[in-house]
Amino acid sequence: MSSEEDDLAAAWGAALEEEETAGAAAPTVAPDAARVLNQAEIDSLLGFENEADGAGGAQSGIERMIRSGLVSYERLPMLEIIFDRLVRILSTSLRNFTSDNVEVSIDSIASQRFGDYLNSVPLPAMLAVFKVEEWDNYGLIVVDSAMIYSVVDVLLGGRRGTAAMRVEGRPYTTIERTLVERLIGVVLKDLGEAFAPLTQVDFRFERLEVNPRFAAISRLSNACVLTRLRVDMEDRGGSLQLLLPYATLEPVRELLLQQFMGEKFGRDSIWETHLAEQLRHTEITLDVVLDQQVLPLSTILSLRPGDCITLSAQPSQPVRLQCGGVALFQGEFGRRETRPAVRISNVLRAPESVL
Incomplete structure (x- = not known):
């Protein structure tokens, strides 16, 4: 009986040793390693959760990685003040131009590469190329389709309370182009007045294009300042987009870096007066x-000492x-x-x- 118990104990011992050896050789698997991400976790990783909520919170995940590749351009505080002034002047000018109640507002002011903007221009649209005489460079004004038909409808006596009729898929007529040119002339004149407190500059209309490829005023990789203006005329309206390359603004870059009108960088009138007074007493x-x-x-x-010079x-x-x-x-x-x-x-x- 004792021999049978010894054999049984030996068999149990051998089985336990085989289980321990197999457990040591097998890799340790974490319980969450094979878990599949659900849709909410994927959206959070890609950064779509904030967009869906509309909260505009902090970016996260791959969205932050993608946006880190975008260029960040120098901020020009005075340019924002100029565009605010443009909105006030343009509102009055368009009221006189259309004999209608017009409200102009700024949708956004952002920096963008010129090539990216040309690829995103909503067509059909009219692209007005203008030249800045004093800075010897060019800018761009884009008038979208809704704004074109609204201006035509208002200037040609369209009835109020009815949306402007749009006929897509055809080229713009001579009457439409002429009326849009008059609108561009008003905008350029007001833009010059908006810059007047800062510097005297004239914006001259060059040509009107309907194909973005023919409105290439800068290299595709150059940086530009894009300002989107919203024009509301009661139940009608549209948008104007003003594009100014940084190369165009370079002659007045130092002025645009000011925080307020007339700011003097690196100068102090008190020290200037003190320095002038001290210079007068210098021996x-x-x-x-x-x-x-x-x-x-x-x-x-x-x-030699003692020599004379006559x-x-x-x-x-x-x-x-x-x-x-x-x-x-x-x-x-x-x-x-x-x-x-x-x-x-x-x-x-x-x-x-x-x-």
């Missing part, structure tokens, strides 16, 4: 030049007063009591105004 040395001679270098090197100046000949090599005055040399003196008779340099 300088005036040299009286009696005569100038050209001598060989050997003669100069051979001079001056060719006459007693009545005028002398020159200078400071640091800059001639300032011309005068007459003489004596006052027991001291030599110079009487100033002429000013050689006009005095410059102190800042």
